Amino acid sequence: MSALERPKTTAAAIERVATVRRRATFRARVVNGVLIGALLLAFSFSLAFGERIYSAAEVGRFLAGQPVPGAAFTIGELRLPRALLAILAGAAFALAGVTFQTLLRNPLASPDIIGITNGASVAALFMIIVVGASGLAVSAAAVAAGIGIAFAIYLLAARAGVVGTRLILIGIGVAAMANSATLYLLSSASRWDLQGAMRWLSGSLNLASWEDVAVLAIVSAVLFPAVLALGQGLALLRLGDDQAAGLGVNVERSRRLLVLTTVALAAFATAATGPITFVAFMSGPIAARLIGPRQQVLLPAGLIGALLVLSADLIGQFAFSNRYPVGVVTGVLGAPFLIYLMIRSQRVRGSI
């Protein structure tokens, strides 16, 4: 009797398959649920905590639109835009990071390692210092630079027909050049204080304004769903380009759309907060560990990015006697993680 003539698949076999699937789905739901809970908690905490501490009831009343003494400025003008910007920028960096890491099948291929956010940062800084622009013009320049650099790195790396390690090495070079350009621009403009300068080097939320939040919120409202919709294709690309194509993914089109949307996200976020160090790089691998291999990694990665930036900013503000910008804290967290992933990628072949 041949394999295909075996009796009809038994109910036990179907149940066995269903169990594996339900276990994975359950784990994904738990992880996403816990992350959303943690994010809400960190968000409430960031509104309540500071020079003046508000109770949970007061924060609740303020958010419900009722008057709370002093809160209109401390929460309404300082803490709320700062927290919202942290969440939006963190999620934007994370989505860009995990997308690049998956597409290039290398955890080092994150936009903050291969120079894309650094390049967007230089463009934004150039517009502010040299051109004297502000608002949307700055964001637009950052996006154009981000896409331009992504394209340039790709062209430089693809000439040999091999992308991958070569692309990452070229990207690291580009990041170094972009950082020098940032330093040059900062040092040639005397009006910058340390806080402002830090923003363009490693990211900071100290200058968060409602205007920044508004721009990034509108962009996110369009691009977050767009990226999540492309997530199925991204998940299948992890099986290799040929297998993904065989399963009906339009590989070239998916890849192009994913790169465009996520570079735009990372660049808009950079224009608002500066290139917050290592958030793009860390979020995806953490999410992948938590959620398991088959599940959609984009949503948990975005949540982790938001949570990372929000909590790192709280730590930077309140954990030490000095106040540190958020990028310094994420940088301290990210460096050991980078070393860990580098050692690990020697052993395991895999995307994230």
Next chain:
Amino acid sequence: MTATLSAESLSLGYGANSIVTDLDLALKPGSITAIIGANACGKSTLLRGLARLISPATGRVLLDGTDISSLRTKEVAKTLGLLPQSPLSPEGITVAELVAQGRHPHRRAFSRWTANDDAIVAESLAATGVLNLAERVVDELSGGQRQRVWIALALAQQTDVLLLDEPTTFLDVCHQIEVLDLLTELNAHRGTTIVMVLHDLNLAARYADDLLAVRGGEVHAFGPAEEVLSVQNVKEVFGLNATVITDPTSGRPMVLPLGRHGVRTEILTG
């Protein structure tokens, strides 16, 4: 229900480099075809072209008479399956989860997973003999087990045509036979049209209804093994002197290569 796959004056290449030139081909529905040829003759390129992974420089590939490039790629994936030479398994993925990816062409975006999908995955696992590995992590399996898992994924895709690029490479002889037996059963019971690139001429002769010998990007010979595996064809396609006998176990032709060494001298001189 079996689909037809054919090529009309198909040319394929990368950039200015033409690898397959002006090739006409009509695969027989419900048959097993093995593509054979020397290294770099264009056999993998041809398979990739048939699978729409490379768009033709000229000519076209027809699936059920329709130009494959005019069809939505997800629609094509319901009829035409592909097992590439080296697919990647995401780190830590379990066998059942990997095989479940084969259902993608049949599912709408964000639609719920159905009991029917579970049943098809279970059936594919059972048919390839890997049901008992359902919870195992794919990276930890042996080469032969892993190849059966990938074939299970292709089964879960439920296509009429299945293209395989060297499905037996890296497998020992026992697993090679196992994979080819499995494909033969798939062909016999579901009528799946199978097209595969194979290196081993004798296994190709045993298992395939038709052999497609490719040389310099052109079809050199196409037909039953008895016609294709002649001494002259082997010489022309592979540049190899050989004797062809009848395999006593299968009754199909069997190629015995004649190298400079390892052969009795009277045969070389005679």
